[in-house]
Amino acid sequence: MTDTDLTKRLTDVFHRTFDDDRLTLSRTMVAADVEDWDSLTHINLIVEIEREFGIKFTTREIAGLTNVGELMDLISRKAGLIA
């Protein structure tokens, strides 16, 4: 999986989850940047990402994320292990 692949698929997940097609992801983006991104919609986001990439996060991983960049690295590490 290339970085552009991942960005595209992750962007789709964000669009679906927050029902907003205008969202553009950046590595420094944080929850406060997105309307509706709170601890509960975060669950929706995580579940959608897990389904999209066929991976499963641990509680610690979910809790430890601080921005989109880290999320991308984590996905790429976990999905990479499976592929």
Add this chain to the structure above:
Amino acid sequence: MVTNLNYAELARAGKKPAGQDLPELRLALLSDAATQLFVPLLRELFRRHGIRLEVYEAPFAAVELEVFNPSSALYRFQPEMIVILNATQALRSTYFQQGDTGAALAAEVEERASGIWEAIRGNCSALVIQSSYVMPYERLFGNYDLKHADSLYDAVAEINRGLCRRAREHKNVLINDVEAVASWVGRRTWFDERFWDLAKSFCANEHLPAVAQNITRIALAARGRGIKCVILDLDNTLWGGVVGDDGVSGIQISAHGDGEAFHRFQFFLLALKRRGILLCVCSKNEHAAAIKPFEEHPEMVLHKEDITIFVANWENKAENIKRIREALDIGYDSIAFLDDNPFERNLVRSILPDVVVPELPEDPADYVKYLAELNLFETTAFSQEDSSRADLYRTEFERRASVAAFASFDEYLASLEMRICVARFEPSRLGRIAQLLQRSNQFNLTTHRYNQAECEKMMLDADCIPLYASLRDRFGDHGLISIIVARRVQAEGVLDITDWLMSCRVLTRGVEECLMNHMVAEAARLHLKAVCGHYIPTAKNAMVKEFFGRFGFEKFEETPQGCTHWRLSVADYRYPKHYIQAEMEEAALAAESGQ
């Protein structure tokens, strides 16, 4: 339909504003779990039932604070219903933190719950919808857990029994059996402890809709919605086989072997009837043949008295259901229609969209399990009158009768995109053709039982026109549905139809009209002046006695045995309208190119 609900779709749909013109339901959510994710789901599910949901979410884990304070935001909201949703995860931490015995915990939880219900009753008239607790997955003693009153596992089982026992004494309380929903899907996937730890989410996202669905059903039932009447097909729905063809002794309904699935299904229906659900029959059959198993078959579970309205005729089922509804004077949305035939299901769905028409599983062995999963028969009360309701209605119906015309049936037929393929007998089809010739009884004009060798002979005879027809529509392929054998008698200028049979499953949708048009056109193409037809009565084919008369044939002879002979002048034929596209040429071409 629990299994069809997709969380993400439902959640998205629930964020859109519901129509302001819809009637409102004010519902409060109190929970020791997070309720936020439920709100869009509930909103969407109620919207689908024509209700605009106004929700009040109490602050997290503030059940007591809200209910014991008469001026709380909860009471200011003036809820019609209060949903109390308790999470096993919260109970688990109480159990471990307090270090109580399981029995003590159970007593405390019950006491607390009934205190809450009473406080609510003292402050408002809202209906309380109290959840049961989902059984925990851990079993400290293994199988011994249930023998040991102190285990969490046994405590939860005890709490659920206790809540139900106490709810019986509180008129304002209904039980939302979340444990039943969870055990259906299984505890293994039900809990997602990561999201409980991070955000106090009630269960795995994918199962949230099932909880919301359960709440919706209870609320709708409390509002008087729900199924009051089940309308049943007979052949291959209530028993195995076709009674008109196989006879009373030929149908499968015995308690063992191939009839057991139907036996079980009938017991389920009988239990529903005793619960106050009306059972009606709507079958494409001769009335006399259809009623016979109810009167004569020793192993039938359902009897004539169990059926409120019994309709067996050859008219379209939507029209029959319309008449049943009028007679019962109930809403379409309180009727469920059960039929194994997809054509009938789709017909009823498209003409009467409010009638609940579940898909039935292919295997009758799964009927009861499938219907149980749909949970169609939610109610909020049960009384003595309910169990005798069926009988009251039956007397009422016997006083009244009504006939209503159906304007949109033509539209429905047109929408089916039916296509018929008529072709001469061909070697690969002879087996199936001979089989239909042996089996078909009701729509069979002369009932000649040709075997495969005789069919082959006809196929090779140049003066014989042996045809089969197969039907397709947008819902699928019905396969071979009709056989017509005609003979060209050039000297007399006649096309003589010696055989005509059809599968009863495809009646009243224009197949007869389409095929008759085809036969008369064929006569004209061969420069024949007339078409002849014959009817030989049997014990089972009364329904086609006047078949040729319907198309303007004149009866020119009738024997003492009741055989009739008919004749039509090709020039006088008025081609009746139908909604089927014939594919004669294509099929012929296909047959040639295939050789």
